[in-house]
Amino acid sequence: MSKHLKVAIIGSGPSGYYAAEALLKSETTGAPPVEIDILDRLPTPYGLIRGGVAPDHQSIKGVAKRFEKTSSHEKCRFIGHINVGKDISLDTLKTMYDAVVIATGAPLDRNLGIAGEDKYGVIGSASLVGWYNSHPDFANLKPNLDIKDVVVIGNGNVAIDVARVLAKTADEMAASDLASHAAEVIHTAKLENIWLVGRRGPMEGKFTQKELGEMGELENCVTVAKLEQIPDEIGEVGEKEIPAKTKNLAHLQSFTTNVSGEKPMTLHVEFYARPVEILGGDKVEGVRFERTKVENGQCVGTGENFDIPCQMVVPCIGYLSEPIEGAAFNQGKGKFKSVEGVVDDNLYVVGWAKRGPSGTIGTNRLDAKAVMDIVLAKTSCSMKQGGVALDQYIKDNDLKTVCFDDWKKIEMEEESLASDPSPRAKIPHIKEMFKVIEK
Ligand code: NAP
Secondary structure, eight states, X not given: OOSSEEXXXXXXXXXXXXXXXXXXXHGXXXXXXXXXXXXXXXXXXXXXXXXXXXXXXXXHHTTHHHHHHHHTSTTEEEEESOOBTTXXXXXXXXXXXXXEEEOOXXXXXXXXXXXXXXXXXXXXXXXXXXXXTTOGGGTTOOOOOOSSEEEEEOSSHHHHHHHHHHHOOTTTTTTSOOXXXXXXXXXXXXXXXXXXXXXXXXXXXXXOHHHHHHTTSOSSEEEEEOGGGSOSSOOSOOXXXXXXHHHHHHHHHHHTTSOTTSSSEEEEEEOSEXXXXXXXXXXXXXXXXXXXXXXXTEEEEEEEEEEEEOSEEEXXXXXXXXXOTTSOEETTTTEEOOBTTEEETTEEEOTHHHHXXXXXXXXXXXXXXXXXXXXXXXXXXXXXXXXXXXXXXXXXXXXXXXXXXXXXXXXXXXXXXXXXXXXXXXXXXXXXXXXXXXX
């Protein structure tokens, strides 16, 4: 019988690393020692931190240093470039480890479910954000930004991120790690109008005040809101929400005095509009919206339609997890089925894969800790071989995996290729990453 609890974590994003951290910390409170393998389908760790967080929000990316500390623990390995469900089945992994934790996030775009969504020029936020963040899956996206008008649908922080990254100048992005292929396209584009469209009202917006405030400080882009859509007061909101809503309202009120066209680009903030159809032939020519009102917090159609002409639409309306064969999945909600993170015997789920795409990076810490407490309570050490069995499987199946030291080579190369003040020039293609590892 081994003295160690063998745990495999699938996914090296925030929820995966926070789960590992919780398990390692538990040793100090008398729990059995753990041996952890964090698996990722990419050769690079950190998931959303690297591929989702906006390239100009470097301070948020700083949490990677904390995850690196976890990876440097002698009982925690990062094994990249292994796809669970493809290179190795979940069932096989479950026979190797005492507990397996799904921490794969929610990488897929949720559909609008309206006519015309398949037209050229409709690009979901997962794809566009992945593209400008050098995610290998989207490095070849090649969006056409030789256009004048873009509609961004949604009133969450992702919608704001997308609008801001499209609006910022090269100078404003100099200290970011924006993909070079995206910088070339975005900073030579001649965009004139970006619409940020919410189906409910200003007080129902899910954006946070810091992100909304940034929209008022853009060098090349003026943000305008319609006076008639912005209330004088925040109205009835929960006690805890008062400070944030008050700041959001102040930002939106300040946008009402701005004038469209004051700068080369205008960001139009439009509320009470739900998309009903994407217009055009093969290519997007506009979006038809139905004017809405909010009743008891719900979006209610008024029957009045209007169109916004545009050549690109970016729905930023939330994400779905990707099912893995062998794990119960709720198709409707786009997340794994679990009871407080327990999927079945020795299978668990944390983060967005468990609760859907909500909360900040830090939300995943408490979430992962709660599920890992259950793992520790339910699991005992067994004869399972954990990493030894996985290493043998990798060898037998000739898989080309990546260890944390390999990743550090990629990281060093990216840092050395960056021009000051950018922190890194990300390598977008897996082949190129392997060239760096092997040189
Ligand atoms: P989100 O915050 O849930 O926002 C989704 C938006 O899409 C909402 O405004 C929602 O409207 C709208 N929507 C959903 N379905 C729609 C439809 N069919 N038609 C029109 N609009 C629709 O999601 P997110 O922006 O993807 O962000 C995901 C999570 O990551 C959030 O917790 C967010 O705060 C976090 N995040 C944080 C940061 C940051 O801290 N800087 C940056 C990016 C993301 P309703 O409200 O009416 O449903």
